[in-house]
Amino acid sequence: MSPPPSPGRVLRERIASDGILVAPGAYDAITARAIEAHGFDAVYVTGAGTVNAQLGLPDISLGTMTEIVDNARRIAQGVSVPVFCDADTGYGNAVNVMRTVREFEQAGVAGIHLEDQVTPKRCGHLEGKEIVDTGEMVGKIRAACEARRDDDFVVIARSDAAAVEGVEASVERCRAYAAAGADVIFSEALTTEADFRTFAEAGIGAPLLANMTEFGRTPYLSASEFEAIGYDVVIFPMLAFRSMLKAVDDALSHLRAHGTQADILDRMKTREELYELVDYPSYDEHERRFVREVDLGG
Numbered sequence: 001m002s003p004p005p006s007p008g009r010v011l012r013e014r015i016a017s018d019g020i021l022v023a024p025g026a027y028d029a030i031t032a033r034a035i036e037a038h039g040f041d042a043v044y045v046t047g048a049g050t051v052n053a054q055l056g057l058p059d060i061s062l063g064t065m066t067e068i069v070d071n072a073r074r075i076a077q078g079v080s081v082p083v084f085c086d087a088d089t090g091y092g093n094a095v096n097v098m099r100t101v102r103e104f105e106q107a108g109v110a111g112i113h114l115e116d117q118v119t120p121k122r123c124g125h126l127e128g129k130e131i132v133d134t135g136e137m138v139g140k141i142r143a144a145c146e147a148r149r150d151d152d153f154v155v156i157a158r159s160d161a162a163a164v165e166g167v168e169a170s171v172e173r174c175r176a177y178a179a180a181g182a183d184v185i186f187s188e189a190l191t192t193e194a195d196f197r198t199f200a201e202a203g204i205g206a207p208l209l210a211n212m213t214e215f216g217r218t219p220y221l222s223a224s225e226f227e228a229i230g231y232d233v234v235i236f237p238m239l240a241f242r243s244m245l246k247a248v249d250d251a252l253s254h255l256r257a258h259g260t261q262a263d264i265l266d267r268m269k270t271r272e273e274l275y276e277l278v279d280y281p282s283y284d285e286h287e288r289r290f291v292r293e294v295d296l297g298g
């Protein structure tokens with residue numbers, strides 16, 4: 001029997017296949033399982049959501065590489081679809097990028113994105129971003145490609161340059177990033193549909209990824225609109241996180257006001273639904289066979 005394809009291979013093939021790949025963002029394993037249960041072919045691990053949810057901190061480089069990798073590992077272990085992750089700037093220079101790639105690869109992650117902001121970086125939709133020069137970013141991409149043990153591990157180059165130097169400059173940078181070996185180009189924080197078209201029509205030479213986050217600089221376009229423009233992947237990085245937080249807020253306000261949750265049960269996952277999502281029945285069966293009813297005869 002031949003070994004199963006690596007996560008990178010599966011992700012790569014899905015990106016290359018027909019139809020845009022829609023990857024909602026997860027910030028923990030149970031959210032990733034919900035994304036898989038809804039039939040999505042890949043899970044994106046949001047950096048912002050990870051530092052917000054796991055650490056309660058803003059997305060300004062306060063999370064460490066090992067914290068992000070640990071979260072990504074738990075997520076990758078929790079689902080069977082490929083998981084790709086936000087690796088910010090690679091947490092330092094090109095040499096740091098090499099260790100970062102190996103850590104993510106060992107965590108079972110299918111690919112990462114690296115961006116051309118300076119370290120410490122900030123959320124792509126905030127003011128005041130600064131970017132490194134093209135040579136520094138090209139060095140990081142080459143380092144990432146050389147460091148990966150599986151040639152299929154997907155190296156995604158994100159350019160934050162559109163907000164700093166303009167769209168044309170970002171396109172030129174992305175051409176250099178693709179030539180350096182980037183498997184996918186991520187055009188961050190574009191502000192008009194026309195800007196996405198500019199990227200798609202530029203012939204950059206790599207598949208394109210769009211970031212459809214909420215309350216940011218990018219106008220709301222649907223997955224099929226991005227597909228029609230010529231994009232290959234779209235992430236919805238914070239949809240689950242923002243929805244979760246609002247739902248928690250509403251439930252807590254209700255409890256504070258009424259002292260009971262009895263009249264908002266319809267807004268909650270039931271015990272049974274939750275057990276199903278964590279596959280409780282299979283663990284119960286293991287407990288039966290290996291703990292409660294150990295059969296000494298066989």
Ligand SMILES: C[C@](O)(C(=O)O)[C@H](CC(=O)O)C(=O)O
Pocket residue numbers: 025045046047048049059086122123124125211213214216237238
């Ligand atoms: C994609 C992103 O890098 C993330 O960390 O998920 C964020 C998303 C967001 O802040 O809405 C970004 O665009 O910088």
Ligand SMILES: [Mg+2]
Pocket residue numbers: 046047048059086088123124
């Ligand atoms: Mg991020």
